[in-house]
Amino acid sequence: MPDLSLAQFETPALLLDEQRMERNMERMRSHLQRLGVSFRPHVKTSKSIDVTRRLLPQGPGPITVSTLHEADFFAGHGFTDILYAVCIAPNKLAHAAALQDRGVRLTLILDNMETARVLAAERERSGRVWPVLIEIDSDGHRSGIEPGAAELLELGRFLEAAGIPVHGVLTHAGSSYDCASTEAIRAMARQERDAVVHAADRLRAAGSACPVVSVGSTPTATFADDLTGVTEVRAGVFVFFDLVMAGINVCRVEDIALSVLGTVIGHRADKGWTLVDAGWMAMSRDRGTSGQAVDQGYGLVCDLDGRPIADLIMVGANQEHGIIAHRSGRIEGALHLPVGTQVRILPNHACSTAAQYQQYLVVGAGGTVTATWPRFNGWSA
Numbered sequence: 001m002p003d004l005s006l007a008q009f010e011t012p013a014l015l016l017d018e019q020r021m022e023r024n025m026e027r028m029r030s031h032l033q034r035l036g037v038s039f040r041p042h043v044k045t046s047k048s049i050d051v052t053r054r055l056l057p058q059g060p061g062p063i064t065v066s067t068l069h070e071a072d073f074f075a076g077h078g079f080t081d082i083l084y085a086v087c088i089a090p091n092k093l094a095h096a097a098a099l100q101d102r103g104v105r106l107t108l109i110l111d112n113m114e115t116a117r118v119l120a121a122e123r124e125r126s127g128r129v130w131p132v133l134i135e136i137d138s139d140g141h142r143s144g145i146e147p148g149a150a151e152l153l154e155l156g157r158f159l160e161a162a163g164i165p166v167h168g169v170l171t172h173a174g175s176s177y178d179c180a181s182t183e184a185i186r187a188m189a190r191q192e193r194d195a196v197v198h199a200a201d202r203l204r205a206a207g208s209a210c211p212v213v214s215v216g217s218t219p220t221a222t223f224a225d226d227l228t229g230v231t232e233v234r235a236g237v238f239v240f241f242d243l244v245m246a247g248i249n250v251c252r253v254e255d256i257a258l259s260v261l262g263t264v265i266g267h268r269a270d271k272g273w274t275l276v277d278a279g280w281m282a283m284s285r286d287r288g289t290s291g292q293a294v295d296q297g298y299g300l301v302c303d304l305d306g307r308p309i310a311d312l313i314m315v316g317a318n319q320e321h322g323i324i325a326h327r328s329g330r331i332e333g334a335l336h337l338p339v340g341t342q343v344r345i346l347p348n349h350a351c352s353t354a355a356q357y358q359q360y361l362v363v364g365a366g367g368t369v370t371a372t373w374p375r376f377n378g379w380s381a
Contacts (some may be wrong), residue, residue: 275321
């Protein structure tokens, strides 16, 4: 397509700064290569074959997904080594079997005996076996088995006896998103590593081969300095970054590659507000920076070059209306952008904002739209 100016597009629209994205990708690839671990990037953030091909320039490689719909999509584009990183539910086994029948090496995860019994019953019924990872709780954030729990070995023994080899262990240090300093993130990365390595060692001592030791979160992947014993890293939001990541110094604001293009549609001078045509349907309701040192509201307002404007943030969001104001809430002397002005609004959480859209408008070095890349949403085709 010929290059087009941003002014030629109706708003709201989802913008992707290609140069920023490429820098973010190369930084993570180089870092993990230095640490000597394999990379299994999470594709849930972008949900885009165009983005993923740039993330894995050598061709289809191992990926992580959060839905079987994602697995279907990427299998259709030649990806055959896929980790489904949500504990498997019984009503998804038929879908998982269909993917396996298409030639996909689909790895499943679980963290409890109930699910293990479901997989054992399926093996008994159909003879079907999937590679299985046991999820480890490395930080008390979400799901998983504690690495020193007796339940871990009980689960491992049950799976092995049922003819389902334990392929490895997996964890996600989600608490890293709440860390207050870079050193705290580094400590969390060590904690994450130690938890899964300890769990893997216990399982091996009990007779499981456990060849995979998988960790992953963008903060810990970014600041890990020693991944001895880890075999692969999963991370995803680093491709775009967002304000939550900037708020814990995992990236700079100028590294954020994703933004929403909106247009000024009016003002409430009595309140110090500028209104734009991008509300929570455009930005999402994610308020992930509200607990951080700097609350960015529903998003940070930038000019068309991606530079923040005069401490303006989106302070409120209705379905189709966004309310922009100075972060201090001041009314006197508030900046009111003229009607028709286009702005780029950086999101709190790239995953949830991107999920509102069907395509990316790819912004090139000249600030014009050089391509349109489709993306997909949902849990089923």
